[in-house]
Amino acid sequence: MAPLLQVDNLTIRFPRAEPVRDLSFDIGQGETLAIVGESGSGKSLTALALMQLLPRAAKVASGRIAFGGRDLLKLDAREMRHLRGRDIAMIFQEPMTSLNPVMTIGRQIAEVLKVHERLSGRAASERAVELLKLVRIPAPEKRVDDYPHQLSGGMRQRVMIAIAVACKPKLLIADEPTTALDVTIQAQVLDLLDTLRRELQMAVVLITHDLGVVAQWADKVVVMYAGRKVEQALPGDLFNNPLHPYTRGLLAASPRLKNDFHYRDGALSEIPGSIVSAAGEAGCPFRPRCAQARASCGHHVPQLTVPAPDRLVACPFTSPIKAVPHAAALSL
Amino acid sequence: MPLLSVSDLKTHYKSRDGVLRAVDGVDLVVERGETVGLVGESGCGKSTLGKTVLRLVDPTDGRIEFKGEDITVLDQRRLRNVRKSIQMIFQDPFASLNPRQTIGEILEAPLAVHKAGDRAKRRRIVGDIVAKVGLPADSINRYPHEFSGGQRQRIGIARALLLNPELIVCDEPVSALDLSIQAQILNLLVEMKKEFGLSYLFISHDLSVVRYFADRVMVMYLGRIVESADNATLWSDPRHPYTRALMEAVPDPARPRQAAPLGGDLPSPSDIPSGCRFHTRCPLATDLCRAEEPEFRSIAPGHQVACHFADTIN
Numbered sequence: 001m002a003p004l005l006q007v008d009n010l011t012i013r014f015p016r017a018e019p020v021r022d023l024s025f026d027i028g029q030g031e032t033l034a035i036v037g038e039s040g041s042g043k044s045l046t047a048l049a050l051m052q053l054l055p056r057a058a059k060v061a062s063g064r065i066a067f068g069g070r071d072l073l074k075l076d077a078r079e080m081r082h083l084r085g086r087d088i089a090m091i092f093q094e095p096m097t098s099l100n101p102v103m104t105i106g107r108q109i110a111e112v113l114k115v116h117e118r119l120s121g122r123a124a125s126e127r128a129v130e131l132l133k134l135v136r137i138p139a140p141e142k143r144v145d146d147y148p149h150q151l152s153g154g155m156r157q158r159v160m161i162a163i164a165v166a167c168k169p170k171l172l173i174a175d176e177p178t179t180a181l182d183v184t185i186q187a188q189v190l191d192l193l194d195t196l197r198r199e200l201q202m203a204v205v206l207i208t209h210d211l212g213v214v215a216q217w218a219d220k221v222v223v224m225y226a227g228r229k230v231e232q233a234l235p236g237d238l239f240n241n242p243l244h245p246y247t248r249g250l251l252a253a254s255p256r257l258k259n260d261f262h263y264r265d266g267a268l269s270e271i272p273g274s275i276v277s278a279a280g281e282a283g284c285p286f287r288p289r290c291a292q293a294r295a296s297c298g299h300h301v302p303q304l305t306v307p308a309p310d311r312l313v314a315c316p317f318t319s320p321i322k323a324v325p326h327a328a329a330l331s332l
Numbered sequence: 333m334p335l336l337s338v339s340d341l342k343t344h345y346k347s348r349d350g351v352l353r354a355v356d357g358v359d360l361v362v363e364r365g366e367t368v369g370l371v372g373e374s375g376c377g378k379s380t381l382g383k384t385v386l387r388l389v390d391p392t393d394g395r396i397e398f399k400g401e402d403i404t405v406l407d408q409r410r411l412r413n414v415r416k417s418i419q420m421i422f423q424d425p426f427a428s429l430n431p432r433q434t435i436g437e438i439l440e441a442p443l444a445v446h447k448a449g450d451r452a453k454r455r456r457i458v459g460d461i462v463a464k465v466g467l468p469a470d471s472i473n474r475y476p477h478e479f480s481g482g483q484r485q486r487i488g489i490a491r492a493l494l495l496n497p498e499l500i501v502c503d504e505p506v507s508a509l510d511l512s513i514q515a516q517i518l519n520l521l522v523e524m525k526k527e528f529g530l531s532y533l534f535i536s537h538d539l540s541v542v543r544y545f546a547d548r549v550m551v552m553y554l555g556r557i558v559e560s561a562d563n564a565t566l567w568s569d570p571r572h573p574y575t576r577a578l579m580e581a582v583p584d585p586a587r588p589r590q591a592a593p594l595g596g597d598l599p600s601p602s603d604i605p606s607g608c609r610f611h612t613r614c615p616l617a618t619d620l621c622r623a624e625e626p627e628f629r630s631i632a633p634g635h636q637v638a639c640h641f642a643d644t645i646n
Binding site: 038039152153154155182183184185186187188190191209210211212213214215216217235239249250253254255256259260261262263267268269270271272274275276289 | 367373374480481482483510511512513514515516518519522537539540541543544545563564577578580581582583584585586587588589591592593594595597598
């Protein structure tokens with residue numbers, strides 16, 4: 001079966017930079033794909049490109065975004081508007097900046113239903129209450145008349161989710177949906193997203209910088225660095241046996257809860273420098289920070305290769321995949 | 333004598349909704365050379381506590397003793413002297429750096445305020461500290477916007493170190509940084525601690541960072557410390573249900589997914605629940621918890637918990 005969404009060789013261009021280059025990935029129906037990367041990796045621009053909401057200065061320079069068999073890049077503004085919010089929806093990191101502060105949350109949910117489902121005002125308000133119930137907001141009949149500032153951060157994100165899933169989209173793009181939330185609230189919101197994904201048979205693109213979130217919630221992971229995909233894997237494989245030097249560096253640099261490593265035992269492993277060094281690089285974007293870099297890494301961008309089923313890596317010098325016993329794999 | 337000793341500290345704010353009890357009776361000790369981690373979620377009062385220790389915010393009640401001297405009663409002039417010894421590092425270094433000043437000017441200012449030598453000597457001190465925190469020497473002629481997030485935090489650290497402090501309050505110093513940069517800054521803080529014999533009060537919402545970085549950990553909830561233990565004990569034998577929930581909520585690649593450990597939101601600090609302040613979200617709450625606030629008591633040497641059931645929880 002053809003994937004729900006297939007992105008081929010997407011390149012996003014600003015007048016003086018190409019923050020996303022030659023990016024390809026796909027998502028099947030009901031699947032969760034995580035895109036991980038740090039600031040400047042191009043992950044959020046990719047999300048905006050899927051929604052056709054790129055900033056004015058940015059253009060899709062090349063590539064194809066096929067959604068349900070249609071190339072989104074060939075749709076006109078009206079067709080795209082029809083799709084956006086109905087078949088593809090998006091939630092953002094900071095719900096407060098995406099909600100209208102002078103409109104009750106009930107009206108904001110109802111608005112989507114009036115536009116896309118042509119519901120009457122009355123029917124839309126009733127449906128708004130149901131949606132608040134669906135996203136587990138307590139006392140939805142009362143909350144529907146609240147303004148965004150009357151809600152906590154976690155509740156606001158639930159409202160955003162209610163708006164996003166109002167028309168039962170086939171694809172939900174979640175850009176750092178829990179980054180602004182506390183861990184106990186993050187767990188609640190991720191639980192909710194996953195429940196809705198199953199109930200509504202919806203695919204989710206989860207954009208995040210949090211490796212823990214990726215490991216526990218994704219079916220498939222794409223690691224981005226400086227606008228390019230450097231590795232793709234199933235989460236278990238990625239954490240047990242990272243292949244790209246950047247992925248390895250990230251995992252080694254992160255302090256872990258289930259790990260006795262303490263500052264008195266030694267320093268954390270570092271990735272030297274910053275992503276800024278990738279600007280204007282001719283070869284591998286990670287070369288300036290890579291401990292294993294060789295002269296040839298500066299010549300051309302490494303191609304993605306397939307070292308094992310369901311895996312892609314853009315580094316010719318990665319060591320071959322070893323079989324990792326399961327128990328050892330769990331003690332990262 | 334401990335370096336810092338805080339007892340029954342309260343910082344209340346008056347707001348339209350009544351009194352907001354941000355810090356509501358905290359006891360805390362930082363020994364010389366020690367790193368005390370303070371963890372809790374947003375709104376728990378941890379940042380207010382940090383600011384109160386420096387008297388950037390004035391306490392409503394309680395004592396803050398620095399090397400045995402109660403600094404809550406000091407006037408501004410004498411306080412300035414103490415502030416040489418207690419410095420602060422903030423979460424967003426960009427917001428705490430004047431965009432129109434060069435790094436050299438920013439770093440010279442505290443030295444000038446505290447009359448540390450003549451211009452030439454101040455320049456020398458600034459040059460030394462810039463090298464120590466790993467910034468290039470030409471940084472002093474550049475402006476904050478020319479630096480990346482990690483480098484800006486290095487500037488923040490340099491400024492905190494200038495006056496040879498003994499205690500540094502670090503308020504979420506790596507929370508705004510990318511993972512690959514976090515490790516660089518944490519390592520730098522450890523190096524500086526060794527080199528200058530510093531003590532840290534390290535405020536963070538990130539448990540895995542605190543686990544790596546702290547010698548002792550205090551868990552804060554709605555204005556109070558609910559659990560305190562040395563690092564190893566806290567992670568191996570947490571006794572407060574809130575501490576346990578926090579640990580379970582952190583998504584960890586080495587563990588299978590679990591159901592969200594806590595429901596609901598943090599109650600408002602203007603309307604703190606009766607009895608145990610955690611009872612509204614606690615999976616183990618009983619009538620006793622709703623009626624009576626548990627005492628913050630020792631259950632083992634160096635391990636204190638504010639829970640009626642700390643001895644029996646499992």
